[in-house]
Every structure is written in structure tokens, then in C-alpha cells.
Amino acid sequence: MRSFRLTISLLVIGLLLGFFGGRGLVASVLPPKYIYADDCDWTKLKGGQRVMAELDFVLEPFEETTEDGGKSVSCLYTVPDLREGSDGLIYMTHFMGVQVGSKDYAAYDKLVDDSWAWWDMEYDQLGERGTISFDGYLRKMKTNEKQFLEEYLEDAGYKEDEIAEMITPYVMVQNQKPIANILMFLGGVAALIGGVVSAIFSFIKK
Numbered sequence: 001m002r003s004f005r006l007t008i009s010l011l012v013i014g015l016l017l018g019f020f021g022g023r024g025l026v027a028s029v030l031p032p033k034y035i036y037a038d039d040c041d042w043t044k045l046k047g048g049q050r051v052m053a054e055l056d057f058v059l060e061p062f063e064e065t066t067e068d069g070g071k072s073v074s075c076l077y078t079v080p081d082l083r084e085g086s087d088g089l090i091y092m093t094h095f096m097g098v099q100v101g102s103k104d105y106a107a108y109d110k111l112v113d114d115s116w117a118w119w120d121m122e123y124d125q126l127g128e129r130g131t132i133s134f135d136g137y138l139r140k141m142k143t144n145e146k147q148f149l150e151e152y153l154e155d156a157g158y159k160e161d162e163i164a165e166m167i168t169p170y171v172m173v174q175n176q177k178p179i180a181n182i183l184m185f186l187g188g189v190a191a192l193i194g195g196v197v198s199a200i201f202s203f204i205k206k
Contacts, residue, residue, distance in 0.1 A: 032050045033045070036053055036081075042093075046138065047138055047139060050136070052135050053172075054131040055079065055111065057080060057127075058077050058079055058098065058112055059078035060112055061076055062077075062151070063076040063144075063145050072105075073102055075099075078152060079096050094166050094167070095153065096169070096171065097141065097145065097170070098134065099171050099174070117129075138173070139170065140170060146167065153166065
């Protein structure tokens with residue numbers, strides 16, 4: 001029984017490490033989509049797609065993850081797509097999230113303040129007070145994350161039918177450094193090999 005549990009554990013760990021490490025490696029070599037490019041249609045973005053941006057306009061978090069003790073470990077900040085309308089005015093046309101670890105809260109909170117200051121016309125050039133470089137990939141929003149974003153937009157005054165069309169149901173996740181993805185992938189392969197070897201020995205003993 002103990003060897004069976006060990007085999008299953010190694011196989012599961014190997015699959016998880018291999019999947020996440022492999023996904024990170026693939027995302028790091030795929031050609032990126034610049035989300036602020038004129039030809040980037042947010043309604044056509046896909047999960048797993050590599051995206052890049054100089055984030056210059058970010059709004060408050062709509063979801064927070066905490067440890068058992070209540071310490072905040074990450075937040076999903078709101079990223080709008082700004083587009084110029086036919087009337088020459090700037091509109092927030094779509095929204096998605098960006099996953100931010102607690103060590104980066106200060107930088108993103110400053111960007112939120114700068115974003116609203118620009119929106120209120122306190123200065124002219126968007127991003128002149130600083131931007132945040134992003135290189136990562138898109139993951140599908142979880143059901144509760146999408147609900148939190150819907151509530152955030154409702155509180156901002158948007159109507160239900162507007163929100164349904166404005167949400168791009170993805171979260172931007174920062175890529176790990178390539179070495180981290182490589183080690184994770186190799187660790188997954190090693191765990192899978194260990195699981196297979198363990199299964200073979202268990203079969204031979206029987």
C-alpha cells in the first residue's frame with residue numbers, strides 16, 4: 001500500500017510539474033501579442049497565449065488571495081483596454097485581470113493612482129509618471145474571479161448587458177524566468193520516471 005501511494009504521488013507531482021513547467025517554456029518562446037497594439041482585438045485573445053505590454057493604465061484589484069492567517073499574498077488588478085471613440089473621446093472598452101504578488105503591490109498601487117490622475121486630466125501624457133513592463137501569458141478566469149470583476153464593474157456604474165460584452169475572461173500571469181520553468185519541467189520528468197520505476201518494482205514484487 002505504501003509503495004502504491006508513493007507511485008501515485010510521484011506520477012501526480014510529475015504531471016503537474018511537467019505541465020506547468022512545459023507551459024511556461026512554451027509561453028516564453030511563442031511570439032507575443034502586444035495587448036495595446038492597434039490591431040489587437042481583446043475579444044479574440046486565447047488562453048495560454050503569450051502577451052506583452054508596458055502597462056500604463058491599471059485600476060483597483062477586484063480579487064484578493066490571502067493565507068490562513070489573513071496575510072494578502074496576491075491580487076488581481078483590473079486592466080482596461082482604452083480605445084478612442086468616433087467622438088474623439090477615450091473609452092474603457094474591455095476589462096481583464098493581471099495577477100500581482102504582494103511584493104509588487106506598491107508599484108501597482110502607484111500606477112492605479114497615476115491612472116486615475118490621468119483620467120481626471122491632472123497630466124497629459126499617459127504613462128509619463130511610469131509604466132510596468134509585463135511579459136507573460138493568459139489563463140482563463142475562474143468562475144469566482146469573473147463574478148468579482150462583474151461586481152467591480154457594477155459598482156463602477158456599468159449595466160449588466162454592458163458588462164457581459166466588456167469582460168475579457170482572462171488573467172495576465174507573469175512568466176517565471178526560463179531557468180525556473182526548465183527546472184520545474186525537468187523535476188516533473190524526474191518525478192514521472194520515479195513513479196514508473198516504482199510501479200515496475202511493485203509489479204515485480206507481486
